[in-house]
Amino acid sequence: MQKYLIKDLEKCEGQLVTLSGWASNKRESKGLVFIVLRDGTGWCQCVVSAETVNESVFEAARSVSLESSLTLTGKVVKDERQMGGFEIQVTDLATIGEAVDYPIAKKEHGVDFLMDKRHLWLRSQRQWAIMKIRNQIIFSIHEFFQQEGFVQMDAPLFTGNACEGTSNLFETDFYGDPAYLSQSGQLYGEAMAFAMGKIYTFGPTFRAEKSKTRRHLSEFWMIEPEMMFYDIFDNMDLIENFLRFVVSKVLANCEKELALIGRETEVLKNIVKPFPRLTYDEAVRIIKGEQDVNGKNSILTLESDLALVQTRIAEVEKEIAEREEKIKTPGMKKGEIGFNQAQIDKLKHELGDLEEQARNIPQWLNSARNFTYGSDLGGSDETVITRLFDVPIMVYNWPHEVKAFYLKRDPDNNKFARGVDVLAPEGYGEIVGGGERETDVQLLTDKINEHQLPMEAFEWYLDLRRYGTVPHAGFGLGLERLVTWLCKLPHVRESIPFPRMYGRLLP
RNA sequence: UCCUUCUUAGCUCAGCUGGUUAGAGCACAUGACUGUUAAUCAUGGGGUCCCUGGUUCGAGCCCAGGAGAGGGAGCCA
16 A cells, blocks of 8 residues: 655545554543554544454554554544644554653653653654754755855865864864864865855864853854855845845744744744844943833843743742642542642743743843943843844944954954854844954964964965955854744754753763 | 752652651553543552761751752853
């Protein structure tokens, strides 16, 4: 018999089909077994009735354990109550591989446990949806650059030179010499762009930062376009068009997946609006609360956020106390106790998060109030400023001391470098860093010395300026940060199949 | 590197001021139930209370050191 996929069932109403997959859930009563089958393309409830199948098939259905693989045949019937709108009335069923004691249960788990079981966690609906969205984003990135005439290039992963200092590099042994895992393909991208005009790299990057925060990975995927004859403003135009393109494709093609993870799409639909472009000076004034945005003040907004958190803490504490009291009342049904217990667990988790926020926000307020002009924006500063906007913002013209050596000095004011950071809304912070590149050999040489980088490693890079230099610009986008924001995930670790981060090398 | 919260059954968590034999729900096993959506109900097997040392008549609880995890700062995409 011809094999079918769950995503195609709507075309098969009334037909007899054979499906293969895994049992993601099972419920049973006397003469009925409900198996929720997943096959990678979707989920579908399959009903096995003792009246319509023979005894051995019914016994096989009854003994199916969670995540056992199986093949079944049945009739496709419309049923509005089901996810996908259809169910299968099974006529035949056989187990392929039995799963004994599948560790991920049908309830909430802690992060550490789930990360240890990442290879199995990927099978769950939420993780599946995130990976589908990640796939769409990757595809759309290639689609955009290819249709804009960019040439994709692969930069080396072993490098002898550190482009932004050595402190965050993973050192490896390269035939007896030290080599570093790439932190950025940008310098090589520039060289390639002098040959091709417009290029983009798409590859892994490694940063040995001992960071344990919701936005850091030790291994992540970066997209780095580099364009000849572009200045910083052309660069910002491109970034804006690019992000708009990717977001619109995700909205158009991942409606189901976004709904599955509960991502409301209002903010994503805003992305058609122009992205505000702020200079560093303006951004600092906004962070310090000296300048309002659409009537919103950063400090006041943060203070009211803190007040909201504290109100919510009081509410949650009250509800927990009430439910705990309720459980104690005699004669309560076991099911009702269980329900209340589950609610209490959930509320306690929320309380933990809220208390964490209540600890963090005062620190952020402090950091925003006392922001010293001339320093880089910290993670909390980014959160503070992006909360005031409903679209990504671009901050450009940074004090040259805090930015990389290769950024071009602003010709109108040499205190500034022509770098640009794109900060995502909803508190997600930096997703893109880029800028116009320095073209002057002498200025570059000075900067390399200033950063105490080994000159001999950069001779080839200086050659790009010696032989026909032109204005050019580019940027780097962190794929996982984009996925995390578009899916509104609480942490980057869910945005990549197998995250590598401080303290996490398995599985 | 620093600050902060945490570690009790396979999982998620209770465990009061240090005091008898450490509990619940889920999962698992057996049984009941013909439409369930984390199904429900009954029964019952399951413990190195993270590790090491200390205080005490007595430690899951107190103290010291260590390990691991969550969140944040710095740094970054």
